[in-house]
Amino acid sequence: MRIYDIIKKKRDGFALSKEEIEFFIKGYVDGSIHDYQASALCMAIFFQGMNERETADLTLAMAHSGDTVDLSRFGDLTVDKHSTGGVGDKTTLIVAPIVSALGCVMAKMSGRGLGHTGGTIDKLESIEGFNTALSPDEFFSQVEKNGVAVVGQTGNLTPADKKLYALRDVTATVDNLSLIASSIMSKKLAAGSHTIVLDVKCGSGAFMKTPEDAKELAEAMVKIGNNCGRNTAAVITNMDRPLGNNIGNSLEVIEAIDVLKNNGPEDLKEVCLTLSSEIVSLSKNISVDEARKLTEEVLVSGKAFEKFKEWISSQGGNAKWIENTDLFPKAEHTYEIKAENDGYISKMDAEKIGIASVILGAGRETKEDTIDMSAGIVLNKKTGDKVEKGDILATLYSCNEKSFNSSKEKFLSALDFSEKPVSEKTLVWGIIK
Ligand code: URA
Numbered sequence: 001m002r003i004y005d006i007i008k009k010k011r012d013g014f015a016l017s018k019e020e021i022e023f024f025i026k027g028y029v030d031g032s033i034h035d036y037q038a039s040a041l042c043m044a045i046f047f048q049g050m051n052e053r054e055t056a057d058l059t060l061a062m063a064h065s066g067d068t069v070d071l072s073r074f075g076d077l078t079v080d081k082h083s084t085g086g087v088g089d090k091t092t093l094i095v096a097p098i099v100s101a102l103g104c105v106m107a108k109m110s111g112r113g114l115g116h117t118g119g120t121i122d123k124l125e126s127i128e129g130f131n132t133a134l135s136p137d138e139f140f141s142q143v144e145k146n147g148v149a150v151v152g153q154t155g156n157l158t159p160a161d162k163k164l165y166a167l168r169d170v171t172a173t174v175d176n177l178s179l180i181a182s183s184i185m186s187k188k189l190a191a192g193s194h195t196i197v198l199d200v201k202c203g204s205g206a207f208m209k210t211p212e213d214a215k216e217l218a219e220a221m222v223k224i225g226n227n228c229g230r231n232t233a234a235v236i237t238n239m240d241r242p243l244g245n246n247i248g249n250s251l252e253v254i255e256a257i258d259v260l261k262n263n264g265p266e267d268l269k270e271v272c273l274t275l276s277s278e279i280v281s282l283s284k285n286i287s288v289d290e291a292r293k294l295t296e297e298v299l300v301s302g303k304a305f306e307k308f309k310e311w312i313s314s315q316g317g318n319a320k321w322i323e324n325t326d327l328f329p330k331a332e333h334t335y336e337i338k339a340e341n342d343g344y345i346s347k348m349d350a351e352k353i354g355i356a357s358v359i360l361g362a363g364r365e366t367k368e369d370t371i372d373m374s375a376g377i378v379l380n381k382k383t384g385d386k387v388e389k390g391d392i393l394a395t396l397y398s399c400n401e402k403s404f405n406s407s408k409e410k411f412l413s414a415l416d417f418s419e420k421p422v423s424e425k426t427l428v429w430g431i432i433k
Contacts, residue, residue: 003027003037010044018057025061025160035167042164042173050178052220058178059224062186065160069136069192071107074143079104079279080193082184084217085117085174087205087354088242092120092150093256094272097307099279100148101298107143108150109157109191113363113371114169116205116354118252121152126250126328126373130317148311158190170366175207177217185224195231195283198222199275202429203240205350211236211429218432231282236429237271241348241383244268248362248376248397254325260305267427273299274428331374331397335404339387343417348383352414359407360398372399377411384424387417 001023010016016024024041027033050058071078079099083089096106110120110132121132132152134142142149153162161183168174168183188196198221201207202214218234225232237243244265246255258264259272273295280291298304313319321327358365361372375398381387393415396407 003033003041007037007041007044010041010048013048015051015054021054021057022061025058025065028163029065029159038164039167039171039173042168042171042179045179046173046176049176052223055178055181055220056224056227058182059185059189062158062160062164062182063189065186066156066158066190068190069107069157071105071192071194074105074107076194077103077105077283078193079106079195079197079283080108080188080191081106081197081199081275081279082188083199084180084184084201085114085207086201086239086243087117087350087357088244088247088252088268089118089199089201089239090120090123090244090246090252090256090268091199091272091275093123093253093308094259094268094304095276095279096148096150097260097311098272098276098295098298098304100146100311101303101307102280102294103147104195104279104283105143106148106150107139107191107193108148109153109187110150111153111165114165115174116351116358116363118247118249118354118363120150122371122373123249123252124150124317126253127312127321128318130312131315134315142314146307146311146314148307149315153187158186161186169364177208177213177220180207181217181220181224185221188225189228189230193230195279196225196233197275197279197282198232198234199271200234200236201239202236203238203350203425204348205242205354206239214429215432222432232433233278233282234432235274235278236432237274238425238427238429239350240425242350242353242379243271245379245382246376247353247357247379248360249371249373250328251374251376251378251397254328257305257308257322257325260299260308262300262302269299270427278431329374331372332399333397333401333404335396335408337393337396337408337411339381339389339391339393341417342388343386343419344421345381345383345385345387345415346418346422347416349414352410353377356396356407356410356414359410360396360403361400375399384422386421
Protein backbone atom coordinates (compact mmCIF):
# COMPACT_ATOMS: atom_id res chain seq x y z
CA MET A 1 0.00 0.00 0.00
CA ARG A 2 1.24 3.54 -0.77
CA ILE A 3 0.04 6.78 0.79
CA TYR A 4 0.31 8.43 -2.65
CA ASP A 5 -2.38 6.07 -4.02
CA ILE A 6 -4.61 6.66 -0.99
CA ILE A 7 -4.42 10.46 -1.41
CA LYS A 8 -5.13 10.11 -5.14
CA LYS A 9 -8.08 7.77 -4.53
CA LYS A 10 -9.70 10.21 -2.12
CA ARG A 11 -8.83 13.18 -4.31
CA ASP A 12 -10.75 11.48 -7.13
CA GLY A 13 -13.81 10.97 -4.91
CA PHE A 14 -13.64 7.25 -4.01
CA ALA A 15 -14.34 5.72 -0.61
CA LEU A 16 -11.27 4.43 1.26
CA SER A 17 -11.25 0.88 2.65
CA LYS A 18 -10.84 0.14 6.37
CA GLU A 19 -7.31 -1.16 5.62
CA GLU A 20 -6.34 2.03 3.79
CA ILE A 21 -7.62 4.20 6.64
CA GLU A 22 -5.73 2.08 9.20
CA PHE A 23 -2.57 2.24 7.05
CA PHE A 24 -2.78 6.06 6.97
CA ILE A 25 -3.34 6.42 10.73
CA LYS A 26 -0.60 3.93 11.66
CA GLY A 27 1.89 5.52 9.23
CA TYR A 28 1.13 9.07 10.33
CA VAL A 29 1.64 8.16 13.98
CA ASP A 30 4.90 6.24 13.40
CA GLY A 31 6.27 9.03 11.18
CA SER A 32 6.52 7.05 7.94
CA ILE A 33 3.78 9.27 6.51
CA HIS A 34 4.76 12.93 6.53
CA ASP A 35 2.85 16.09 7.52
CA TYR A 36 2.63 17.22 3.88
CA GLN A 37 1.06 13.90 2.85
CA ALA A 38 -1.38 13.94 5.79
CA SER A 39 -2.38 17.53 4.96
CA ALA A 40 -2.98 16.58 1.32
CA LEU A 41 -5.21 13.71 2.44
CA CYS A 42 -7.10 15.94 4.90
CA MET A 43 -7.70 18.45 2.10
CA ALA A 44 -8.92 15.66 -0.20
CA ILE A 45 -11.28 14.48 2.58
CA PHE A 46 -12.38 18.09 3.08
CA PHE A 47 -13.46 18.37 -0.56
CA GLN A 48 -14.68 14.82 -1.22
CA GLY A 49 -16.09 13.90 2.21
CA MET A 50 -16.29 10.44 3.75
CA ASN A 51 -19.28 8.13 4.01
CA GLU A 52 -20.67 6.85 7.33
CA ARG A 53 -18.62 3.64 7.21
CA GLU A 54 -15.36 5.48 6.44
CA THR A 55 -16.03 7.96 9.29
CA ALA A 56 -16.64 5.10 11.76
CA ASP A 57 -13.46 3.30 10.53
CA LEU A 58 -11.42 6.51 10.88
CA THR A 59 -12.79 7.07 14.40
CA LEU A 60 -11.90 3.56 15.56
CA ALA A 61 -8.46 3.61 13.91
CA MET A 62 -7.73 6.89 15.74
CA ALA A 63 -9.22 5.68 19.05
CA HIS A 64 -6.91 2.62 18.90
CA SER A 65 -3.83 4.57 17.76
CA GLY A 66 -2.56 4.67 21.35
CA ASP A 67 -3.54 3.70 24.87
CA THR A 68 -7.12 3.68 26.08
CA VAL A 69 -8.26 4.59 29.59
CA ASP A 70 -10.04 2.06 31.76
CA LEU A 71 -12.41 3.94 34.08
CA SER A 72 -14.33 0.84 35.20
CA ARG A 73 -13.04 1.28 38.77
CA PHE A 74 -15.30 4.39 39.02
CA GLY A 75 -18.47 2.48 38.07
CA ASP A 76 -21.20 3.72 35.72
CA LEU A 77 -21.17 7.37 36.78
CA THR A 78 -18.22 8.36 34.59
CA VAL A 79 -19.20 11.25 32.32
CA ASP A 80 -17.58 13.32 29.63
CA LYS A 81 -18.59 16.32 27.56
CA HIS A 82 -17.12 17.80 24.43
CA SER A 83 -17.82 20.86 22.37
CA THR A 84 -17.32 20.98 18.62
CA GLY A 85 -15.69 24.37 19.23
CA GLY A 86 -16.98 27.89 19.49
CA VAL A 87 -16.07 31.44 20.45
CA GLY A 88 -16.31 32.31 24.15
CA ASP A 89 -17.14 28.68 24.91
CA LYS A 90 -16.05 28.14 28.49
CA THR A 91 -18.75 25.59 29.34
CA THR A 92 -16.44 22.80 30.55
CA LEU A 93 -15.16 25.06 33.34
CA ILE A 94 -18.74 25.38 34.62
CA VAL A 95 -20.29 22.02 33.71
CA ALA A 96 -17.47 19.90 35.22
CA PRO A 97 -17.90 21.23 38.79
CA ILE A 98 -21.73 21.23 38.54
CA VAL A 99 -21.96 17.57 37.58
CA SER A 100 -19.21 16.40 39.90
CA ALA A 101 -20.91 18.24 42.79
CA LEU A 102 -23.83 15.90 42.00
CA GLY A 103 -21.73 12.73 42.22
CA CYS A 104 -20.88 12.25 38.54
CA VAL A 105 -17.25 11.42 37.84
CA MET A 106 -15.64 13.60 35.20
CA ALA A 107 -12.25 12.26 34.11
CA LYS A 108 -11.73 14.41 31.07
CA MET A 109 -9.23 14.98 28.33
CA SER A 110 -9.55 18.41 26.69
CA GLY A 111 -8.02 20.18 23.74
CA ARG A 112 -6.21 23.40 22.94
CA GLY A 113 -7.51 26.23 20.76
CA LEU A 114 -8.22 25.31 17.17
CA GLY A 115 -8.54 27.90 14.39
CA HIS A 116 -10.71 30.76 15.59
CA THR A 117 -12.04 28.73 18.56
CA GLY A 118 -10.56 28.52 22.05
CA GLY A 119 -9.60 25.36 23.96
CA THR A 120 -10.21 24.38 27.59
CA ILE A 121 -6.58 23.41 28.21
CA ASP A 122 -5.28 26.84 27.21
CA LYS A 123 -7.93 28.45 29.44
CA LEU A 124 -7.03 26.29 32.45
CA GLU A 125 -3.33 27.04 31.93
CA SER A 126 -4.08 30.74 32.42
CA ILE A 127 -4.54 29.92 36.13
CA GLU A 128 -1.18 30.11 37.92
CA GLY A 129 0.18 26.64 38.68
CA PHE A 130 -2.61 24.61 37.08
CA ASN A 131 -1.14 21.36 35.75
CA THR A 132 -2.78 19.96 32.63
CA ALA A 133 -0.10 17.28 32.12
CA LEU A 134 -0.75 14.80 34.93
CA SER A 135 0.73 11.30 34.80
CA PRO A 136 -1.87 8.51 34.56
CA ASP A 137 -1.46 7.78 38.30
CA GLU A 138 -1.86 11.44 39.25
CA PHE A 139 -4.90 11.69 36.98
CA PHE A 140 -6.62 8.71 38.59
CA SER A 141 -5.88 9.90 42.11
CA GLN A 142 -7.31 13.35 41.27
CA VAL A 143 -10.47 11.73 39.97
CA GLU A 144 -10.67 9.48 43.03
CA LYS A 145 -10.22 12.45 45.36
CA ASN A 146 -12.39 15.11 43.68
CA GLY A 147 -14.61 13.34 41.18
CA VAL A 148 -13.13 15.64 38.53
CA ALA A 149 -9.85 16.05 36.65
CA VAL A 150 -9.17 17.64 33.27
CA VAL A 151 -5.94 17.02 31.38
CA GLY A 152 -4.52 17.70 27.94
CA GLN A 153 -3.85 15.04 25.34
CA THR A 154 -0.71 13.88 27.08
CA GLY A 155 0.81 10.43 27.16
CA ASN A 156 -0.15 8.17 24.38
CA LEU A 157 -3.90 8.70 24.19
CA THR A 158 -5.12 9.09 20.58
CA PRO A 159 -1.72 10.23 19.27
CA ALA A 160 -3.26 10.19 15.78
CA ASP A 161 -5.74 12.91 16.76
CA LYS A 162 -3.08 14.85 18.62
CA LYS A 163 -0.97 15.11 15.43
CA LEU A 164 -3.89 15.57 13.04
CA TYR A 165 -5.61 18.19 15.22
CA ALA A 166 -2.51 20.40 15.25
CA LEU A 167 -2.02 19.89 11.51
CA ARG A 168 -5.65 20.66 10.61
CA ASP A 169 -5.52 23.79 12.73
CA VAL A 170 -2.96 25.37 10.40
CA THR A 171 -3.99 23.87 7.04
CA ALA A 172 -7.63 25.06 6.84
CA THR A 173 -8.98 21.51 7.15
CA VAL A 174 -10.89 21.74 10.41
CA ASP A 175 -14.48 22.22 9.31
CA ASN A 176 -15.32 18.88 7.78
CA LEU A 177 -17.96 16.61 9.32
CA SER A 178 -15.97 13.34 9.16
CA LEU A 179 -12.75 14.91 10.43
CA ILE A 180 -14.55 16.60 13.34
CA ALA A 181 -16.66 13.54 14.23
CA SER A 182 -13.66 11.18 14.17
CA SER A 183 -11.46 13.63 16.08
CA ILE A 184 -14.00 14.12 18.87
CA MET A 185 -15.34 10.58 19.12
CA SER A 186 -11.90 8.91 18.97
CA LYS A 187 -10.88 10.91 22.06
CA LYS A 188 -14.17 10.24 23.83
CA LEU A 189 -13.99 6.49 23.17
CA ALA A 190 -10.33 6.26 24.23
CA ALA A 191 -11.02 8.32 27.36
CA GLY A 192 -13.39 5.62 28.58
CA SER A 193 -16.40 7.44 30.09
CA HIS A 194 -19.75 5.68 30.18
CA THR A 195 -21.83 8.80 29.39
CA ILE A 196 -20.85 11.27 26.69
CA VAL A 197 -22.69 14.56 26.07
CA LEU A 198 -21.66 16.54 23.01
CA ASP A 199 -22.23 20.25 22.57
CA VAL A 200 -22.59 20.68 18.82
CA LYS A 201 -22.24 24.36 18.02
CA CYS A 202 -24.14 25.80 15.10
CA GLY A 203 -23.83 29.20 13.45
CA SER A 204 -21.36 31.84 12.30
CA GLY A 205 -18.78 31.04 15.01
CA ALA A 206 -19.00 27.27 14.68
CA PHE A 207 -17.43 24.84 12.24
CA MET A 208 -21.01 23.80 11.34
CA LYS A 209 -22.74 26.91 10.00
CA THR A 210 -26.30 25.62 9.51
CA PRO A 211 -28.72 23.67 11.77
CA GLU A 212 -28.87 20.94 9.08
CA ASP A 213 -25.07 20.42 9.10
CA ALA A 214 -24.96 20.57 12.90
CA LYS A 215 -27.73 17.96 13.12
CA GLU A 216 -25.90 15.69 10.68
CA LEU A 217 -22.70 15.95 12.74
CA ALA A 218 -24.64 15.38 15.98
CA GLU A 219 -26.35 12.29 14.58
CA ALA A 220 -23.07 10.86 13.25
CA MET A 221 -21.33 11.24 16.62
CA VAL A 222 -24.28 9.95 18.68
CA LYS A 223 -24.51 6.89 16.42
CA ILE A 224 -20.78 6.14 16.80
CA GLY A 225 -21.00 6.54 20.61
CA ASN A 226 -24.12 4.41 21.04
CA ASN A 227 -22.77 1.71 18.68
CA CYS A 228 -19.68 1.52 20.87
CA GLY A 229 -21.79 0.94 24.00
CA ARG A 230 -21.64 4.49 25.42
CA ASN A 231 -24.66 6.50 26.61
CA THR A 232 -24.40 9.35 24.11
CA ALA A 233 -26.42 12.53 23.50
CA ALA A 234 -25.79 15.75 21.61
CA VAL A 235 -27.16 19.21 22.36
CA ILE A 236 -27.18 21.56 19.36
CA THR A 237 -26.53 25.09 20.60
CA ASN A 238 -26.41 28.50 18.96
CA MET A 239 -23.03 29.94 18.01
CA ASP A 240 -24.33 32.82 15.89
CA ARG A 241 -22.72 35.11 18.42
CA PRO A 242 -20.04 34.41 21.05
CA LEU A 243 -21.22 32.59 24.18
CA GLY A 244 -21.15 34.93 27.16
CA ASN A 245 -19.30 38.24 26.93
CA ASN A 246 -15.64 37.33 27.43
CA ILE A 247 -13.36 35.85 24.76
CA GLY A 248 -9.73 34.96 25.51
CA ASN A 249 -8.18 32.61 28.02
CA SER A 250 -8.01 34.29 31.44
CA LEU A 251 -10.98 36.53 30.56
CA GLU A 252 -13.05 33.37 30.01
CA VAL A 253 -11.94 31.78 33.29
CA ILE A 254 -12.99 34.97 35.09
CA GLU A 255 -16.42 34.84 33.44
CA ALA A 256 -16.83 31.13 34.28
CA ILE A 257 -16.10 31.96 37.93
CA ASP A 258 -18.78 34.63 37.76
CA VAL A 259 -21.34 32.09 36.58
CA LEU A 260 -20.26 29.63 39.28
CA LYS A 261 -20.97 32.42 41.77
CA ASN A 262 -24.46 32.48 40.23
CA ASN A 263 -23.86 35.73 38.35
CA GLY A 264 -22.65 36.08 34.79
CA PRO A 265 -24.42 36.17 31.43
CA GLU A 266 -27.73 34.32 31.06
CA ASP A 267 -26.93 32.66 27.70
CA LEU A 268 -23.80 31.04 29.11
CA LYS A 269 -25.58 29.91 32.27
CA GLU A 270 -28.47 28.42 30.26
CA VAL A 271 -26.22 26.40 27.92
CA CYS A 272 -24.25 25.09 30.93
CA LEU A 273 -27.41 24.07 32.79
CA THR A 274 -28.80 22.34 29.68
CA LEU A 275 -25.60 20.35 29.14
CA SER A 276 -25.28 19.52 32.85
CA SER A 277 -28.92 18.36 33.03
CA GLU A 278 -28.42 16.00 30.07
CA ILE A 279 -25.27 14.56 31.66
CA VAL A 280 -26.91 14.05 35.06
CA SER A 281 -30.12 12.64 33.53
CA LEU A 282 -28.30 10.11 31.32
CA SER A 283 -25.79 8.98 33.90
CA LYS A 284 -28.19 8.73 36.84
CA ASN A 285 -31.11 7.52 34.72
CA ILE A 286 -33.46 10.24 35.97
CA SER A 287 -35.70 12.62 34.02
CA VAL A 288 -34.16 15.74 32.48
CA ASP A 289 -36.57 17.89 34.58
CA GLU A 290 -35.40 16.25 37.78
CA ALA A 291 -31.76 16.65 36.70
CA ARG A 292 -32.35 20.32 35.87
CA LYS A 293 -33.62 20.99 39.43
CA LEU A 294 -30.52 19.35 40.88
CA THR A 295 -28.10 21.28 38.65
CA GLU A 296 -29.78 24.60 39.46
CA GLU A 297 -29.63 23.77 43.15
CA VAL A 298 -25.85 23.14 43.21
CA LEU A 299 -25.22 26.32 41.25
CA VAL A 300 -27.38 28.55 43.44
CA SER A 301 -26.18 27.01 46.72
CA GLY A 302 -22.51 27.60 45.84
CA LYS A 303 -21.68 23.86 45.95
CA ALA A 304 -20.52 23.96 42.32
CA PHE A 305 -18.21 26.91 43.08
CA GLU A 306 -16.75 25.05 46.08
CA LYS A 307 -16.17 22.01 43.85
CA PHE A 308 -14.46 24.23 41.26
CA LYS A 309 -12.05 25.62 43.88
CA GLU A 310 -11.31 22.12 45.17
CA TRP A 311 -10.64 20.85 41.63
CA ILE A 312 -8.44 23.79 40.57
CA SER A 313 -6.31 23.74 43.70
CA SER A 314 -5.85 19.98 43.71
CA GLN A 315 -4.51 20.18 40.12
CA GLY A 316 -1.98 22.74 41.35
CA GLY A 317 -3.88 25.94 40.51
CA ASN A 318 -3.65 28.97 42.76
CA ALA A 319 -6.97 29.01 44.66
CA LYS A 320 -6.38 32.65 45.68
CA TRP A 321 -6.88 33.63 42.03
CA ILE A 322 -10.25 31.86 42.06
CA GLU A 323 -11.33 33.68 45.22
CA ASN A 324 -10.12 37.00 43.87
CA THR A 325 -10.06 37.23 40.08
CA ASP A 326 -8.29 40.63 40.24
CA LEU A 327 -5.13 38.55 40.77
CA PHE A 328 -5.14 37.32 37.13
CA PRO A 329 -2.44 39.28 35.26
CA LYS A 330 -3.92 42.09 33.19
CA ALA A 331 -3.13 42.83 29.55
CA GLU A 332 -0.68 45.72 29.24
CA HIS A 333 -2.93 47.58 26.81
CA THR A 334 -6.67 48.05 26.32
CA TYR A 335 -8.68 49.65 23.54
CA GLU A 336 -12.37 50.55 23.51
CA ILE A 337 -14.32 50.14 20.28
CA LYS A 338 -17.16 52.67 20.13
CA ALA A 339 -20.35 52.73 18.05
CA GLU A 340 -20.24 55.15 15.15
CA ASN A 341 -24.05 55.37 14.78
CA ASP A 342 -27.31 54.71 16.62
CA GLY A 343 -29.13 51.43 15.90
CA TYR A 344 -29.55 47.77 16.87
CA ILE A 345 -26.98 45.02 16.41
CA SER A 346 -28.74 42.73 13.93
CA LYS A 347 -25.96 40.17 13.36
CA MET A 348 -22.58 39.15 14.76
CA ASP A 349 -20.19 36.93 12.84
CA ALA A 350 -18.72 35.03 15.75
CA GLU A 351 -15.94 33.49 13.63
CA LYS A 352 -14.64 36.95 12.73
CA ILE A 353 -14.81 37.93 16.41
CA GLY A 354 -12.83 34.77 17.23
CA ILE A 355 -10.22 35.77 14.63
CA ALA A 356 -10.13 39.31 16.08
CA SER A 357 -9.20 37.77 19.43
CA VAL A 358 -6.55 35.49 17.84
CA ILE A 359 -5.01 38.65 16.30
CA LEU A 360 -4.74 40.11 19.82
CA GLY A 361 -2.71 37.04 20.87
CA ALA A 362 -5.47 34.88 22.43
CA GLY A 363 -4.96 32.01 19.93
CA ARG A 364 -2.31 30.50 17.66
CA GLU A 365 -1.66 31.33 14.03
CA THR A 366 1.00 28.61 13.68
CA LYS A 367 1.55 25.35 15.62
CA GLU A 368 4.53 26.91 17.43
CA ASP A 369 2.88 30.18 18.56
CA THR A 370 2.57 30.92 22.26
CA ILE A 371 -0.58 32.44 23.66
CA ASP A 372 -0.97 35.75 25.48
CA MET A 373 -3.20 34.51 28.31
CA SER A 374 -4.52 37.97 29.15
CA ALA A 375 -5.44 38.86 25.54
CA GLY A 376 -8.99 38.89 24.27
CA ILE A 377 -12.22 40.80 23.94
CA VAL A 378 -14.96 41.77 26.37
CA LEU A 379 -18.26 42.44 24.63
CA ASN A 380 -20.49 45.20 25.95
CA LYS A 381 -23.19 44.71 23.33
CA LYS A 382 -24.50 41.62 21.59
CA THR A 383 -27.02 40.74 18.90
CA GLY A 384 -30.38 42.42 19.57
CA ASP A 385 -28.91 45.17 21.75
CA LYS A 386 -29.70 48.82 21.12
CA VAL A 387 -26.65 51.05 20.72
CA GLU A 388 -26.20 54.77 20.66
CA LYS A 389 -23.39 56.59 18.91
CA GLY A 390 -20.36 56.60 21.24
CA ASP A 391 -21.43 53.53 23.26
CA ILE A 392 -18.63 51.07 23.94
CA LEU A 393 -19.26 47.98 21.80
CA ALA A 394 -16.29 46.02 23.14
CA THR A 395 -12.93 46.37 24.85
CA LEU A 396 -9.84 44.77 23.34
CA TYR A 397 -7.05 43.45 25.61
CA SER A 398 -3.51 42.67 24.47
CA CYS A 399 0.17 42.92 25.35
CA ASN A 400 0.79 43.86 21.74
CA GLU A 401 -0.58 47.35 21.12
CA LYS A 402 0.19 47.03 17.41
CA SER A 403 -2.48 44.34 17.06
CA PHE A 404 -5.35 46.72 17.91
CA ASN A 405 -5.85 48.20 14.44
CA SER A 406 -6.30 44.98 12.56
CA SER A 407 -8.25 43.36 15.42
CA LYS A 408 -10.64 46.34 15.51
CA GLU A 409 -11.08 46.20 11.74
CA LYS A 410 -11.90 42.46 11.93
CA PHE A 411 -14.25 43.03 14.87
CA LEU A 412 -16.21 45.80 13.14
CA SER A 413 -16.49 43.72 9.96
CA ALA A 414 -18.27 41.09 12.09
CA LEU A 415 -21.17 43.36 13.04
CA ASP A 416 -24.34 44.30 11.14
CA PHE A 417 -26.65 47.05 12.37
CA SER A 418 -30.30 47.79 11.68
CA GLU A 419 -32.56 50.72 12.50
CA LYS A 420 -35.34 48.45 13.81
CA PRO A 421 -35.26 46.09 16.80
CA VAL A 422 -34.29 42.49 15.94
CA SER A 423 -35.41 39.28 17.60
CA GLU A 424 -33.05 36.89 19.39
CA LYS A 425 -32.23 33.48 17.93
CA THR A 426 -32.95 30.21 19.73
CA LEU A 427 -30.19 29.21 22.17
CA VAL A 428 -30.74 25.43 22.05
CA TRP A 429 -31.69 24.08 18.62
CA GLY A 430 -32.37 20.52 19.67
CA ILE A 431 -31.16 17.43 21.50
CA ILE A 432 -30.24 14.19 19.72
CA LYS A 433 -30.14 10.93 21.70
N1 URA B 1 -12.95 19.58 18.49
C1 URA B 1 -12.19 18.48 18.34
O1 URA B 1 -11.82 17.84 19.30
N2 URA B 1 -11.85 18.14 17.11
C2 URA B 1 -12.25 18.79 16.03
O2 URA B 1 -11.93 18.39 14.93
C3 URA B 1 -13.05 19.94 16.18
C4 URA B 1 -13.39 20.31 17.43
